[in-house]
Amino acid sequence: MGNSGSKFQDVLTFLQVQSNKSRLMSLEMTYKAKQGHIAPDFSCLDILTVLYFSTLRIDPANPKLSTRDRFVLSKGHAAGALYATLAAREFIPKDWLDTYQGYETRLMGHPDRLKTPGVEHNTGALGHGLSVASGMAAALRQQDHGDIVPNVYVLIGDGELQEGSNWEAIMLASHMQLANLTAIIDRNGLQQGDFVDSTLALGDLSAKFRSFAWDVSEVDGHDHGALMEAFTPRNCTHGAPRAIIANTTKGRGVSFIENQSKWHHKVPSESEYELARAELLVKIERGSSSE
């Protein structure tokens, strides 16, 4: 492997370790708060880590920079994943995580842009993020940012796609040729209470987005290299909006939490917390030792 190859491998190793460090933060926050959404957090933490450490044009020291890329967490119940990532990226102090969902906290159970630096939009009522992100993308391309066209990324849960409002936005974004809009689908096959296919099946999502004239790709949502490539920023105003179907495992990272409906909103017992923490620490240490 050449020098550039080994540097890329270093980046992948960093992202892998950071994703698991953020999972550990989400676990600890949820255990302490006695509420939260561990499995939805773990499902999307490779995606958030790649976005915040590799893709997005952002500046933690200037979270309102006008030319910044925007990220909207439409599956707002995964707020713990977003807060862990914002802390890791130094948008917020790490000690804020200890106050997650507590009295007078700045880290609510769902994202609140007036309380938390780096949060672009309040979410949690599902099915709205894509509409908001489409509006952001349309507005940003009308503004004069010199040679820069800020990109908007939105992460949508697969269960959330059962909300009809998404399909209005999917139709509109295509009609408006929002080339600076990327929708990422966290395709873990589960939603609150059951599997998506048992609740209201989505069928062939790629074919559906393509039928609305979107530019569609499918990736392994835990493969940092594949995510980096899929998220490559665009710098054009008009063209097909981009949909990335990220195939994920809900609860990814801890064996007994993976792909289990009950972990959508479950708080670990003390023994479950210790077991989960131990699994993540092994992964973090193994990754760090290969850096």
Ligand SMILES: [Mg+2]
């Ligand atoms: Mg899901």
